[in-house]
Amino acid sequence: MFAKVLIANRGEIALRIARSCREMGVATVAVYSTEDRDSAVVAYADEAVHIGPGASRRSYLNIPAVIQAAHNTGADAVHPGYGFLSEDPDFAEVCEKNDLTFVGPPSGVLARLGDKCAARRTMAEAGLPILPGSQGPVAALEDARRVAERIGFPVIVKAAAGGGGRGMRVADGPGAFQAAYTEASREAQSLFDDAALYVERYVPRARHIEVQILRDTHGDAVHLGVRECSVQRRHQKLLEESPAPRLPGEVIARMGESAIAGAHAVGYVGAGTFEFVVDAQAGFSFMEANCRIQVEHPVTELVTGVDLVQEQLRIASGERLGLRQRDVQGHGTALECRINMEDPDRNFAPAPGTLESFRLPGGPFVRVDTHGYPGYRMPALYDSLLAKVLAWAPTREQAIERMERALEELRAEGPGVRTTTGFLRRVLADERFRSGSYDTGLVEHLIGEASDHAGESRSTR
Template identity: 50%
Template sequence: MFKRLLIANRGEIGMRILRCCQEMGIETVVAYSSEDEGTLPVTFSPVSVCIGPASPTKSYLNQDALIQAAISYKCDAIHPGYGFLSENPDFAKKCEDAGIKFIGPSSEMIRNMGEKSTARSLMKSKGVPVVPGSDGLVNSLEEAKEIALKIGFPILIKASAGGGGRGMRRAYDMSELANAFESAKAEALSAFGDDSMYIEKLILNPHHVEFQIIGDEHGHIVSLGERDCSMQRRNQKLIEEAPASILNEKQRAAMQKAAIKAAMAVNYSSVGTVEFVVDHDKNFYFIEMNTRIQVEHPVTEMVTGVDLVKEQIRVAAGLPLSFKQSDIKTHGYAIECRINAENPEKDFAPNPGIIDFLHLPGGAGVRVESAMYSGAMVSPWYDSMIAKVIVNAPSRLEAIRKMRVALEELTCEGIDTNIDFLYLLMYNPEYIMGRIDTSFLEKNCEGIIKWGKESRKEAQ
């Protein structure tokens, strides 16, 4: 097992990794930006090191600074968390060259699966269903037009190196194509330093279902079931659930088989997520594989009892998985809500600032992941997510009821948040019935916000 590990991330995922290492007896060094001095991961880690100023490009994305910090403090591993450098094959390769274990798959695996067009071609060759689209990268607008005419509108233009909804644009007809293509390229270049693009047929209003998998270096790959991540706004997930209530056992088995086949195609080792879209006829298509721990991993942990971060570290150390596929049983239902510092009534504008008072919910079946506290600063430099609330109950309806109570108890003063908006969603009849897809918020957001305003007026 590793002796000392560098945590190359911040916020709640930094705390999640830190706690896990403490349980496993692994010493930690937290790498932080000057903006994050005094945050909980920095405070609670025995050792911490400032790697640069607030700008992510000069700190959390500064590969050389992170490698040097790991070498200086004699760390034998680096955990990148999610976001930042977690899916960067060049950073993983630098770790390998420096003799430092990257907590994740190899640089080759990340490159093969991270370049979405390459992954798509690989999955197609292995018999995993893929959405119709370009066979490789799309290098020019003229080429994009040819492919669009071939597969038909609407289309989805996606960054090959993308993730988290960035570098992605829709085009419903030829008049929208040029602007969508160029803006997607520009965003991809800014976010990932790579403007390579590919094109897929846009499956209108699908469900977004992802399968959690984990593999070790001994050839074992196990699926820990699926999550429904259809509740999205602008391709950003807001609520995640496990299991996916839209699937029956036959459909679930078929998708799990495809997910394992996808992971086996690259001899995958580490945690990862195979993502599918499911149309309204229950046809499913591979869209991408995330080669990292996911923001929403706690919902899988809640229904399986498996500590995914701990297992990720174990397999990175060369140990075999501590369970077999037959050992994985799901219990009950879990829901996660992402708490963001944003104002839904102002088009979800980010609202950084100081939290005057924070009270986190608790109780049986309630889990909160956060690095916030009363007096903490929500920085404008980073993602606006300040916490995740996860609940577990015997049924989906009971989980919804438990989430309502948790959100009622959750108190955050001093900044605007989406807590009230999420609370209203827990009472939305369509959501309660499970009649949601990726277009749900696009169609219903304005009405939900209006309902909230009217409810407040009546209460006054």
């Protein structure tokens, strides 16, 4: 096992990684930007190194600064968390060349799965079901249009180098295609410095289901069930749960087997997530693989009892998996609500500020992952995630009730501070969610219904 791990991230995930390391007796190094000098992980870690000013490209994305911090502190491994450099093959390669263990897949695997077109081809060759679409990046608008006409509308245009729900647009028909293509290309270039796009069939009323896998350097692999991630706005997840409601057990088993086959096909190492789109008939198709720990990983931890970060560290250090598939047993239901500092009444605009009051929920089987504390000033430069509130219970109905109680207890207040807490309570109260009969359109339906109701209220004044 490693003696010291540098955590190349910030916020709640940095603190969460540091806690698992402490339980394992592994020393930690936090890195921080000027904006994050008062962050919780800086106080919690064994050491902390300032790596640059607030802008991410000059701090958390500054590879030389991160590597230098690792060398100066004597770290022998780097955990990238999620986001930032977590899926950057160049960063993983630099770590490898500098005798630092990258806690994640090898750089070659990151490069292969980071190219969504290459990932589609690889998974198809491994026998995973794939949605109809282009065989690789489309060269130009007219090539993309021909693909769309061949496979039939609606289609989705995606960034080949994309991830995190960014760089994609849906075209319901031929008239909307050019705008979808242009917008996706522009966003892909801006976010990923790569305008390459591919086209695939879009599944209306789809569910977004993902499979958590672990695979070690010796070729052993397990899956830890599925997570339902369909409560999302503009492809950004707001609430997740495990297991997925109203999804047949045999479908879950086949998805797990498919994910493991995909992991074997690329020589995956570490914790990873294989994401699938599921249609109304419970047919599933591979979407993409995420080569990192996920924001929503705690729901899997609560139902399986497996600490995924500790498993990541063990695998990266060369240990064999301590689990076999028969050892993985899911119990009950877990929900995760992402508490973002955003204002749902202003189109979910960021609403950072100073937390004058921050009271966390408690009670049986409630977990909160957060880097916030009373007096904490949320920087405007980074992701708006403040906390993840989780609830577990023996049944889904009890888990929903427990989550409702937890969100009622949560208080995050201060000048200009707004959070998604109230909107998430609306999701939990919605009959479509409570029955488990929902898809990725649920949030947009709720927003539209609220807008219609506001319009009716104004018209009757």
